[in-house]
Amino acid sequence: MRIELQGVRHVYAPGTSFAVEALKGVSLSVEPGEVLGVIGGTGSGKSTLVQHLNLLLVPTAGRVLVDGKDALSLDRSELRRRVGLVFQSPEQALFAPTVEEDVAFAPQRLGLGEEEVRERVGETLELLGAGHLAARSPFALSGGEKRRVAIAGVLAMGPEVLVLDEPTAGLDPHARSDLIYLVGRLKASGMTVVFVSHDLDEVAEVADGVCVLEGGEVRSIGHPAEVFYGDPSMAPATVRVAAALGVSRPSLGTPVRYGETLAALRRVLGAAP
């Protein structure tokens, strides 16, 4: 599915003295099968933005289109199944006595049969490398384990688009790279992923498109190489290095990912492998 935001504005607590305009007319599209990285500083509106993708928040002005149709006219719970949203710190919403039951919550809400629910829960936990946790209490897990269980809880709905709001915040480097690897596998299986992050290096690794938010507005959007080379101050380390060297060696090109950058550097510098 393709999701398009057209001039979306969002005001919290409108009409009161506490009103905050969190989004000031954001337009972007999430293409089927792509991984869209959303980056931006604290308070730039990332979380507000992603909650519009499944209408957990309704725009104050502007439109959300799903496959060209106004999302407001679609069935809300069906939309939320198709666009699975994993909140920032999703482990806060764990509630069931066991991991298995917690992950089963969403498929049960869909009215699936018992057998099918169990199958899905098993598969999803396996996918996240959390199969061995199934019988544990979600409250007795480590932070990283909780995170994986919470993501499984959303993936078990079988969404077409998975939205991850800062999924790697507070994880150790190992758990981070596991998660990046998971995003890669989901993409390979045809899923669309929206990935919110503070970490430019990690976004560079997985994103097909990048959207930079600043103060509730889109500062730049497009292919990672365009966005990052357009403003190297807002770029991952790979791009900063390549951009600095590229001034004297244009043949370096515009690599973004770690592997690409390494290969380009080797080529240009003629270093031994």
Next chain:
Amino acid sequence: MTFARGVGQFYPVESPLHALDPRAKVVATALFVVGLFFVDSAAGFLAAGAVTAALVAASRVPLGAFLGLLRPVLFIVALTFVFQVLFLREGPTLLAWGFIEVHEEGLRLGLVLAARILILVTAAGLLTATTAPVALADGMEDLLSPLKRLRFPAHEVAMMMTIALRFIPTLGEEAEKISRAQAARGADFEGGGLLKRARALVPLLIPLTVGAFRRADELAEAMESRGYRGGVGRVRYRELRFRARDAAALLLTALAVGVAALL
């Protein structure tokens, strides 16, 4: 975030009322509320109402905040009024229409009760709107401290009050966040009968409770690691100071409500 703010809460602006000692305001409000029960003449209510209106103006809190405060009470006021008017059948008949009879005494008592409730709620609203929750708790602690001799834990009660007040908006925000996270997993908090709705709340209430306990733990640890050991030997950062203007405010309130009661 939206629902725990605004109405009936502290409104941080600068005004002569905000500057008063919280103890003076608590005692003055108590005096005023008690005195109100002795007011029973039209002139008395006019006087009390005029004093309240003047104080509202002096507080620099927008009128809208008070109207918002009164809105939920209006229903009770209207109900009380209608009951008195319809069912108290004393004194000369003013109006008779079918089985409906309005008597003078019923109308009088209806108006008295309505005026009393409206003034009372506004006065209480004035106290909370012009006194920061922490100052209010400090004031309460001080006023309750004579009871410490009777082993009443005045400091602990005030501290609990402060913490509770502080965390109401936080819990509200958290409830909203969790309910949205569960809605993303297909939870439905609206449809269905009573039982279904109660069950639907489980995925909201459990994380909220777990979160509240975790927060309480963290807070306790943070307080202890900064040396908090309860009320004994504790000094305050903000010393309450009872000044001449506080005494004057107290005296004026007593005078006003006394006059209103005598009128």
